[in-house]
Structure formats: structure tokens, C-alpha cells
Amino acid sequence: MKTRLVLGLLAMMLPSGAAMAQGLVALRDGASLAFLGLTFIDTSTEGAYNPVRADETARLVMLQDLVQERFETEGFAMLDLAPVAPDLAPIKNPADCYGCELRIAAKLDADYVVVGEVQKVSNLILSMNLVMRDVATGEVVRARAVDIRSNTDDSWQRGMHYIFKTHFFVEG
Template sequence: MKTRLVLGLLAMMLSFGVARAQGLVELRDGASLAFLGLTFIDTSTEGAYNPVRADETARLAMLQDAVQERLEAEGFAMLDLAPVATDLGRIKNPADCYGCEVRIAAKLGADYVVVGEVQKVSNLILSMNLVMRDVASGNAVRARAVDIRSNTDDSWLRGMRYIFKTHFFVEG
């Protein structure tokens, strides 16, 4: 019994130490979260000459679903975006709108807001980022970018899993 208590306390201290070592702010359990989605930015030569690709549109939807599912699995209360649909409809990229993501999330009463981008540099090189902000302060509490190689479902999912594993929800 005493051994379990000591081991439990050591595990808690270790997980707290990992988060502190990375400078991560402790996230509130059961906090409300507004996930405003991911934006696809095609700066590749291919994108300059060709129309939007159906596979990349489907891939972005798949990745957004994966992010939503992970955030829910981590215990966040996901907020319905319907009340701010008009606001979101006027914004091309919620991840690059001079703080509008925080203002929109505040309208919903969210504790946190998450936005992200996937930038296609070429069909081989893509970059993705994800940012979580505390709505009350506007400060980023989680942010990570990763470059991925190859433009496939698997590479996109692997990139986002890496973001979650190494920074958002650090696995000790």
C-alpha cells in the first residue's frame, strides 16, 4: 500500500517534471475548446498552375477529424462552432488573422482555441503547425511545427501524431 503511494507520487512528479522541463503549461482537465480547423496553403509550383486537388482536400478533412478526435480523447469539451459560423466564413485562415481566433473562441466561452495550417511547399515537402491558445490571456500554451516528406494520408497523420506526442500531450 505504502509502495503504491510512493510510486504514484513519483510518477506524478516525473510527469510534472517532463512538462516543466519542456516549459509546458498544465492544461485544465475538462476545459472547453474551440477547434477552428486547419487551413491548407499551397505554395508549390504545382499549386500555382493546377486547380485544387481532391485528394488533398480529402486529406485535410481527414486530418481535421483526427485532430478533433484526439482533442476529445484528451478530455476537452469540444464546442459547437455554429454560433460563430458567420465570423469563420469571413476569415480565410484562422491561424493567421491577427488574433481573431481568440476573439471568436471568446464569443463561444472557450477556455482554449486550437488552429493549424498545412503548407505544401512541393509534392514531397509539406509543413504543418498547430497552436493552442489560452483564450483569457491570448497566450500560446502549445505550439509546434513539423516538416513532413511525402504527400500521403499516412505522412499527414504521422506528422500530426508527432506534434501531439512531442509537445501537445507529452508522453513521459
């Protein structure tokens, strides 16, 4: 919960649009990236009473594939996580593990690490965030949180595309 609050505040403080493009840290061409995935957090009343929904599980996989493909398209060398699978196995949420994402990515000799979350507040309101850190310095080089309305494949994809467009891959 604390991570989402910090990310939300960070996202609100960042400028938007073309002005933001000039303030972003330049990413290294061909840099290696450890994408540790996205975590689904259901804090809705529905989630408190019902089991995990198959459609939401499928959406999370769809969104992870979307993130992976976009970073590959942008020229990042995506690292295989198999060597750190034992380190990742006990971790419930790599986006909220007191810096474990940096330690795990360092084992892979990654330049950057990316983690994210999708939080279901209700079946109408969801929040998603994506964070990219420089592994060597621990510095956050990209971070964005967005709230989306409706719980569909299309709304999840639109939310992630918005994160990409407004902060991760901004065209100046």
C-alpha cells in the same frame, strides 16, 4: 507567411522529450476548446498551375477529424462552432488573422482555441503546425511545427501524431 516563420522559430526554441514535459503549462481538466480547423496553403509550383486537388482536400478533412478526435479523447469539451459560423465565414485562415481566433473563441466562452496550417512547399515537402492558446490571456500554451516528407494520408497522419506526441500530449 509571417505566422509560419514565427511558429517555426518558436518550435525550434522549445526543448524536446521528457525535459519539455516539465516546462509545459498544465491544461485544465474538462476545459472547453474551440477548434477552428486547419488551413491548407499551397505554395508549390504545382499549386500555381493546377486546381485544388481532391486528395489533398480529403486529407485536410481527415486531419481535422484526427485533431478533433484526439482532443475529445484527451477530455476536452469540444465546442460547436455553429454560433460563430458567420464570424468564421469571411476568414480565409484563422491561424493568420491578427488574433481573430481569440475573439471568436471568446464568443463561445472557450477556455482554449486551436488553429493550424498545412503548407505544401512541393509534392515531397509539406509543413504543418498546430497552435493552442489560452483564450482568457491570449498566451500560447502549446505550439509545434513539423516538416513532413511525401504527400500521402500516412505522412500527414504521422506528422500530426508527432506534433501530439512531442508537445501537445507529452507523457512525462
